[in-house]
Structure formats: structure tokens, C-alpha cells
Amino acid sequence: MIKTPYTVDVRDLMHRPGEMRERVIDVTVPEEFGNAMIGVKTGSALRIDLRMESLHDGILVSAEVDGTAAGECGRCLIDIEQAVQVEFQELFAYSSDEAFEYEVHEDTIDLEPVIRDAVVLSLPFQPVCQEDCLGLCPVCGVRLLDNPGHEHETPIDPRWATLGDLAGLEGQSGQEN
Ligand SMILES: [Zn+2]
Ligand SMILES: [Zn+2]
Known part of the structure; x- marks a missing residue:
């Protein structure tokens, strides 16, 4: 599989229930994502505070993601920035059972879709420069x-x-x- 800044090697955790690792990953966003009004821009920084636990079924990943979103005020159209802070917990399964949305691929997990979904969900559809704009x-x-x-x-x-x-x-x- 193609390695991206969101790819994490989990070889040392696989099939060792009870093992746990914590890591901080600093990602320079390779491709922007967000909604039409605001998003995390290409080249901006995302910090991923990662905790990975080995379970029988796969790797349980808990993470806190911090970054900055940029866009424009939905009312007056000036450029705005706002902090992004989201948390998620997902199991990356060993098997390709349909019950699991995410899988371990070739000793790695890809955090990109999980981070993208969590961040996009947290963004306002009508961002404003200030509440009373x-x-x-x-x-x-x-x-x-x-x-x-x-x-x-x-x-x-x-x-x-x-x-x-x-x-x-x-x-x-x-x-x-
Ligand atoms: Zn006027
Ligand atoms: Zn405004």
C-alpha cells in the first residue's frame, strides 16, 4: 500500500494482546480537506496524539488531533482561521470482516480516512468571523x-x-x- 504521512507501522503491536504504544505524529497536510467554507489547508500542521492498543481482533486506536482550519466567514466573507481539535477511537481489524470499517493492511494502519471524517464532522457549515458578525x-x-x-x-x-x-x-x- 502507498505510505502517506498518516500511515503508521503497527508491526510491533500485532497479535500481542495487551501491548500498548503511544506516539505523537506531526503531519504536514498533503492534501486539503473540509467543506465548501472552511477546511484544513495543504501544508498546514496536524498533530496526532496517538495511543494504540493491541487487542485480539486488531489494533484499537485512540487519538486526539490538533490543527488549524482556514476559510471564510459565511456572512461577511473575510478570511478566518479556527482551531481544530477532535478525538476519535477506532478499531483497525486484522480480518476483512464487514463488521469493521477499518483494517490493518500489511502491518500498517492508515489514519487518513478516520482523521478526515472526524475533522470534517467537527467543522461548522456556516463559519463566522465572530458570533455577532x-x-x-x-x-x-x-x-x-x-x-x-x-x-x-x-x-x-x-x-x-x-x-x-x-x-x-x-x-x-x-x-x-
Ligand atoms: Zn451600504
Ligand atoms: Zn464575518
């Missing part, structure tokens, strides 16, 4: 937090505009009924 002015698009008190001349109420038209017609012959 006011977004953008619907008329001119300025960021309202940067422009306190920003407002426009009250637009003419369409009903009055119609009256204005009628007034303009008054001098004519009244064809409009």
Missing part, C-alpha cells in the same frame, strides 16, 4: 462591522412611486380610468 450591506456590499452606523438614504417606497406616476398622468385625458 453583521455581514455585508445588502445595498452596497461593505462589511457592516467595519462601518458602524452605515446606512443609505431610505429608498422611495414603491407605493409612493406609483402615486407619483399617477400624478404625472393627471394632466392627461384620464384614459387610465
